[in-house]
Amino acid sequence: MVFGQVVIGPPGSGKTTYCNGMSQFLSLIGRKVAIVNLDPANDALPYECAVNVEELIKLEDVMVDPALGPNGGLVYCMEYLEKNIDWLEAKLKPLVKDHYILFDFPGQVELFFIHDSSKNFLTKLIKSLNLRLVVVQLIDCHLCSDPGNYISALLLSLSTMLHMELPHINVLSKIDLIGSYKLESVGELIKLIDKSNGYVFSGIDASVVEYSKIAVVAAVQEKYMKDEETED
Ligand SMILES: Nc1nc2c(ncn2[C@@H]2O[C@H](COP(=O)(O)OP(=O)(O)OP(=O)(O)O)[C@@H](O)[C@H]2O)c(=O)[nH]1
Numbered sequence: 001m002v003f004g005q006v007v008i009g010p011p012g013s014g015k016t017t018y019c020n021g022m023s024q025f026l027s028l029i030g031r032k033v034a035i036v037n038l039d040p041a042n043d044a045l046p047y048e049c050a051v052n053v054e055e056l057i058k059l060e061d062v063m064v065d066p067a068l069g070p071n072g073g074l075v076y077c078m079e080y081l082e083k084n085i086d087w088l089e090a091k092l093k094p095l096v097k098d099h100y101i102l103f104d105f106p107g108q109v110e111l112f113f114i115h116d117s118s119k120n121f122l123t124k125l126i127k128s129l130n131l132r133l134v135v136v137q138l139i140d141c142h143l144c145s146d147p148g149n150y151i152s153a154l155l156l157s158l159s160t161m162l163h164m165e166l167p168h169i170n171v172l173s174k175i176d177l178i179g180s181y182k183l184e185s186v187g188e189l190i191k192l193i194d195k196s197n198g199y200v201f202s203g204i205d206a207s208v209v210e211y212s213k214i215a216v217v218a219a220v221q222e223k224y225m226k227d228e229e230t231e232d
Contacts (some may be wrong), residue, residue, distance in 0.1 A: 002131050004101030006092060006122065006166065009138030010156075011107030014173035015039075018138055022049040023025045026100060034099040036092070039106040040077040041070070050099070051091040053077070074108045078117040085121045089128055096129050103133075113159040122166070134167040135160070141172040145181035187214040
């Protein structure tokens with residue numbers, strides 16, 4: 001039985017960085033890790049990969065012939081991989097004896113909640129190589145700073161989980177940046193409430209002055225809170 005992770009998520013959500021960090025962490029705790037790059041457009045890999053789909057097909061080639069755009073090209077590459085799954089299976093066979101596998105996938109989310117190729121070839125590999133996989137879906141924590149984006153991220157995760165039919169874990173990535181987004185601040189809450197009950201329209205000039213005061217108070221409070229944290 002072989003264990004591994006299917007790392008997916010929107011473009012730029014941090015999949016490659018995650019695979020790199022996760023493989024280092026797992027190696028440190030004594031697991032033998034192999035990273036499989038399945039992104040045919042992943043040019044600058046920060047990790048050493050055991051298998052690279054670019055040996056089979058490259059996005060830049062299919063953008064020349066059959067002259068597809070980046071999105072269509074990626075769908076084509078995944079369909080091509082599905083048709084040539086024997087290639088991947090042969091590459092994985094020697095690894096699955098003693099490795100933990102990390103699959104680094106492309107960022108086009110439709111490949112995981114609409115198209116069937118990725119799901120189909122993973123299902124074949126699961127059966128033929130006796131894999132135990134979990135989907136790890138990365139979501140940029142920036143999406144938590146806006147209710148609409150947050151809900152669409154949840155819906156995306158739900159659709160992907162239902163489509164892939166695998167154990168599924170959502171990971172908020174880039175959490176180190178969360179402090180730089182406008183979250184839950186009382187100032188933001190007041191602005192939202194003012195818009196909702198119409199206060200903001202009662203005296204436009206007055207509210208501009210008021211909002212500049214809110215910004216100053218918020219900055220002072222944040223500094224005060226940070227100073228308190230440092231003292232603790
Ligand atoms: N601050 C911060 N930056 C990160 C983190 N993870 C990734 N990044 C940055 O985000 C950018 C995209 O990261 P990648 O790992 O290439 O993301 P990806 O999901 O593999 O990207 P695609 O393959 O293009 O879909 C890079 O500039 C990374 O350095 C993180 O945890 N914190």
